[in-house]
Amino acid sequence: MKKLKSICSIAALVTILLMAVSCEKKLDGLKLATYPTTADVFIDGFSTGLYYAAYGTSKVTAFNVDYSVKYSGTCSMKFEVPDAGDPNGSYAGGVFGANPARDLSGYNVLTFWAKASQPATIVLVGFGNDMGTSKYQVSLANLQVNSNWVEYYIPIPDPSLLTQENGMFYYAAAPQNGRGYTFWIDELKFEKLGTIAHANFGIFNGHDSIVDNVETGEEFQISDFYDTFNLPTGVDQKSNLSASYFTFTSSNPSVATVNDLGLVRVADTGSAVITAKVAGTGAKGSLTISVTGLKIAPTQPAPVPTIAGNKVISLFSNAYTNVKVDSWNTHWQFSTAENQNIQINGDDVIRYKKLNFVGIEFSSQPVDASAMATFHIDLWTPDTTANKTFKVKLIDFGPDGVYGGGDDSNSEISIGSPPLSTQNWISLNIPLSSFSGLSSKSHLAQLVLSGDLPDVYIDNVYFFNDGSTSPEPTTAAPVPTFNAANVLSVFSDSYTNVAGTNLNPNWGQTTVFSQVPIAGNNTLKYKGLNYQGIQLGSSQNVSAMSFLHLDYWSASSFSLNVFLISTGPVEKSYVLPVPTSGWAGVDIPLSSFSPVNLADVIQFKFVGNGDVYIDNIFFHK
Amino acid sequence: MEKNSKIFVSAAICSLLFITLFGCKKESGQKIEQRNWQLVWSDEFNGSAGMSPDSTKWKFDIGNGGWGNEELETYTKDTSNASTDGNGNLAITAKANWVTDHWENITSARIKTIGLFEQSYGRFEARIKTPWGPGMWPAFWLLGSNVNSVAWPQCGEIDIMELRGQKPNIINGTVHGPGYSGGAGITKSFAFENTRFDVDFHLFAVEWGKDYIDFFVDNTLYEEITPGNVTGNWVFDHPFYIILNVAVGGNYVGYPTSQTTFPQKMLVDYVKVYKQAD
Numbered sequence: 018m019k020k021l022k023s024i025c026s027i028a029a030l031v032t033i034l035l036m037a038v039s040c041e042k043k044l045d046g047l048k049l050a051t052y053p054t055t056a057d058v059f060i061d062g063f064s065t066g067l068y069y070a071a072y073g074t075s076k077v078t079a080f081n082v083d084y085s086v087k088y089s090g091t092c093s094m095k096f097e098v099p100d101a102g103d104p105n106g107s108y109a110g111g112v113f114g115a116n117p118a119r120d121l122s123g124y125n126v127l128t129f130w131a132k133a134s135q136p137a138t139i140v141l142v143g144f145g146n147d148m149g150t151s152k153y154q155v156s157l158a159n160l161q162v163n164s165n166w167v168e169y170y171i172p173i174p175d176p177s178l179l180t181q182e183n184g185m186f187y188y189a190a191a192p193q194n195g196r197g198y199t200f201w202i203d204e205l206k207f208e209k210l211g212t213i214a215h216a217n218f219g220i221f222n223g224h225d226s227i228v229d230n231v232e233t234g235e236e237f238q239i240s241d242f243y244d245t246f247n248l249p250t251g252v253d254q255k256s257n258l259s260a261s262y263f264t265f266t267s268s269n270p271s272v273a274t275v276n277d278l279g280l281v282r283v284a285d286t287g288s289a290v291i292t293a294k295v296a297g298t299g300a301k302g303s304l305t306i307s308v309t310g311l312k313i314a315p316t317q318p319a320p321v322p323t324i325a326g327n328k329v330i331s332l333f334s335n336a337y338t339n340v341k342v343d344s345w346n347t348h349w350q351f352s353t354a355e356n357q358n359i360q361i362n363g364d365d366v367i368r369y370k371k372l373n374f375v376g377i378e379f380s381s382q383p384v385d386a387s388a389m390a391t392f393h394i395d396l397w398t399p400d401t402t403a404n405k406t407f408k409v410k411l412i413d414f415g416p417d418g419v420y421g422g423g424d425d426s427n428s429e430i431s432i433g434s435p436p437l438s439t440q441n442w443i444s445l446n447i448p449l450s451s452f453s454g455l456s457s458k459s460h461l462a463q464l465v466l467s468g469d470l471p472d473v474y475i476d477n478v479y480f481f482n483d484g485s486t487s488p489e490p491t492t493a494a495p496v497p498t499f500n501a502a503n504v505l506s507v508f509s510d511s512y513t514n515v516a517g518t519n520l521n522p523n524w525g526q527t528t529v530f531s532q533v534p535i536a537g538n539n540t541l542k543y544k545g546l547n548y549q550g551i552q553l554g555s556s557q558n559v560s561a562m563s564f565l566h567l568d569y570w571s572a573s574s575f576s577l578n579v580f581l582i583s584t585g586p587v588e589k590s591y592v593l594p595v596p597t598s599g600w601a602g603v604d605i606p607l608s609s610f611s612p613v614n615l616a617d618v619i620q621f622k623f624v625g626n627g628d629v630y631i632d633n634i635f636f637h638k
Numbered sequence: 639m640e641k642n643s644k645i646f647v648s649a650a651i652c653s654l655l656f657i658t659l660f661g662c663k664k665e666s667g668q669k670i671e672q673r674n675w676q677l678v679w680s681d682e683f684n685g686s687a688g689m690s691p692d693s694t695k696w697k698f699d700i701g702n703g704g705w706g707n708e709e710l711e712t713y714t715k716d717t718s719n720a721s722t723d724g725n726g727n728l729a730i731t732a733k734a735n736w737v738t739d740h741w742e743n744i745t746s747a748r749i750k751t752i753g754l755f756e757q758s759y760g761r762f763e764a765r766i767k768t769p770w771g772p773g774m775w776p777a778f779w780l781l782g783s784n785v786n787s788v789a790w791p792q793c794g795e796i797d798i799m800e801l802r803g804q805k806p807n808i809i810n811g812t813v814h815g816p817g818y819s820g821g822a823g824i825t826k827s828f829a830f831e832n833t834r835f836d837v838d839f840h841l842f843a844v845e846w847g848k849d850y851i852d853f854f855v856d857n858t859l860y861e862e863i864t865p866g867n868v869t870g871n872w873v874f875d876h877p878f879y880i881i882l883n884v885a886v887g888g889n890y891v892g893y894p895t896s897q898t899t900f901p902q903k904m905l906v907d908y909v910k911v912y913k914q915a916d
Contacts, residue, residue, distance in 0.1 A: 211833035251804035252897035
């Protein structure tokens with residue numbers, strides 16, 4: 018009966034409108050539809066056109082009309098939240114919709130009274146959910162209810178938008194500590210209250226987000242939309258909103274555009290600030306992006322490998338048949354790396370972005386590199402490389418061929434600058450002997466790339482053994498020219514050396530030590546260096562000297578440090594740039610070794626990797 | 639508003655009773671016959687932004703200690719707490735910092751005309767937009783100038799406007815005197831049904847004669863107090879001075895919560911005082 022009456026009144030309204038606007042003649046085109054302005058949702062029963070739909074996964078029988086418990090009138094809405102694990106659904110939730118839709122633009126708040134069988138937190142309540150696009154959704158999270166009737170308010174952020182709204186009310190409620198409870202809602206209606214005041218709006222929860230180094234083509238979604246209103250109780254209340262209440266603006270549309278739903282598309286180099294408004298009021302929070310343009314990528318492919326395929330085990334290269342690699346990005350915990358397969362002039366390259374470390378796995382078919390001599394990787398980075406490192410770690414799963422089991426081993430090589438270089442392909446050939454911590458190379462299963470270059474492109478990742486012995490110097494170190502009277506020598510054919518010196522003390526190193534004649538000149542050879550000491554025959558007072566001289570040669574080392582040591586021990590290191598191009602000679606000021614006691618020098622130590630040749634170790638004035 | 643913590647403990651309870659019994663007479667005032675007022679003192683607060691209130695008209699109360707009501711704020715004379723806003727208003731600003739789970743460093747301002755302007759009888763009015771939120775207690779009030787010789791409540795107190803921030807649509811007008819002070823003050827509330835005192839300016843006034851004090855909101859009379867209404871001696875027969883302040887927390891209003899927002903401002907468009915022409 019009530020429904021009929023309402024339909025009649027709509028018909029009457031439409032008739033009146035038609036009469037008012039149209040003449041006797043035919044209508045010129047379509048008229049805007051109008052919708053009922055019914056304010057009541059549930060007072061004492063369902064209002065006109067109201068329907069209920071429970072969520073499919075919820076306990077669909079949770080809602081009922083209760084004629085015994087009510088705030089006023091004859092009945093209320095009762096919601097029986099089930100226990101956790103209820104076979105019929107372990108939460109209560111659903112949508113109260115209106116058909117036809119309603120024009121709510123004359124109201125500014127949804128109000129209701131609620132109480133519960135026990136103090137409880139209702140997961141969410143709100144309106145604007147029409148089980149479709151739910152364009153204009155508003156919800157309160159974690160509504161606190163207790164066993165007293167309390168009035169609640171959900172303000173409408175911009176009533177002018179709600180001229181055709183289906184979503185009158187929706188809710189979701191979960192058990193409290195695993196147990197169900199009951200809550201009631203009554204007098205659910207839209208109102209226009211002058212006691213709702215002080216609207217504020219925000220995006221990103223009110224934060225100003227700043228993103229640098231954005232590349233053309235990237236997209237960002239604005240999120241965490243909210244409002245706060247001051248309620249008649251003087252308290253500020255925050256609601257979560259859908260994007261459609263907001264209008265978005267880009268300060269620089271040629272750099273970035275933003276659509277109606279807050280999706281930001283980056284178009285060009287420059288910077289742009291994305292802000293938002295609701296009903297003309299500025300929202301707190303913003304997104305500032307600085308666009309570096311198209312990604313900085315190599316324009317040329319990596320050098321094509323020249324080693325014959327039968328001398329190679331390749332993980333990634335267009336030049337070879339590759340073995341099976343399970344993953345080029347395992348996304349291990351704490352890894353921020355993103356990977357991308359790209360092509361440069363038809364050559365496949367892997368790009369890593371936001372690289373802190375990345376796990377690369379080939380454990381389903383471990384690699385037997387026992388017959389291989391060298392690990393190769395080509396590397397290109399747009400990042401500055403000064404004082405930066407790139408690290409390569411190999412992991413062997415041991416004879417059992419699987420992770421763990423007590424037989425795994427791993428070893429990491431750290432590469433500095435040089436050879437690291439900005440926007441140049443560099444080819445790293447790392448002797449497997451340098452991975453001194455690997456107890457086996459026959460079940461290699463993982464590769465980890467890390468360091469502090471966030472952007473790298475890699476190519477031609479393979480192991481090889483082309484039969485060449487590892488390179489060694491073909492000429493002797495230059496003959497020193499210092500006057501012997503101004504020299505205190507440790508190791509040199511040109512001077513008298515400190516007597517009784519042990520050139521290979523056993524300090525537990527894995528370095529293979531030898532003395533080799535290079536063009537007839539005695540030279541120290543450290544093969545597969547991890548570290549190597551020199552024990553002087555007696556304590557030396559070099560405080561009258563000014564420099565330590567060294568000649569060194571290495572084609573395969575990526576890290577080399579020399580330490581001077583006095584009794585204590587007190588030691589200090591000095592970095593020797595590697596690899597070298599031919600013999601490198603250094604004269605290190607002794608002041609570099611402070612606080613080592615120069616009146617009491619007893620030892621040297623070399624720490625690093627690769628195969629290293631050293632000659633002419635002496636102090637001079 | 640004046641010191642008397644013991645009395646104010648019961649004041650809160652009594653005030654609640656008042657609201658229950660008499661309060662919320664919604665816009666139920668009436669007009670009275672226009673009296674013939676002559677302006678004698680005013681401050682329009684037309685200073686530029688950030689100027690301290692005119693020192694020829696206002697002095698500051700400085701300090702903390704609760705002011706007899708367990709209030710939380712420290713009153714300062716800093717322009718961040720009291721200054722003209724450049725738009726023709728005085729702003730009294732209550733500020734605070736949220737630390738973990740409570741508000742700290744709460745500062746505000748309380749200004750008064752004692753020794754600069756005092757008057758018995760007349761019309762005292764101010765156009766004000768209030769702050770809001772739990773624990774906020776703005777006030778426009780008069781205190782007997784002999785407060786330092788005869789003490790409170792003998793000196794008398796006329797609260798033209800007091801508001802509790804958690805009831806932003808209700809103000810109270812109250813008198814305190816001997817035998818009717820603190821929670822026993824003679825009071826009545828005025829409530830808006832569908833707006834609030836913090837969204838627009840409203841005019842608060844008393845018209846005070848030898849045997850009456852009439853309370854107005856926007857020129858609507860909502861309360862008349864006469865010697866017959868008070869439960870003690872009528873002490874409203876000597877000069878009073880004006881006070882404007884925003885208190886935070888205390889017995890009258892309760893304490894600010896996580897749902898209170900700071901800073902909060904009481905904006906005063908003007909204060910005017912009239913004498914009745916003969």
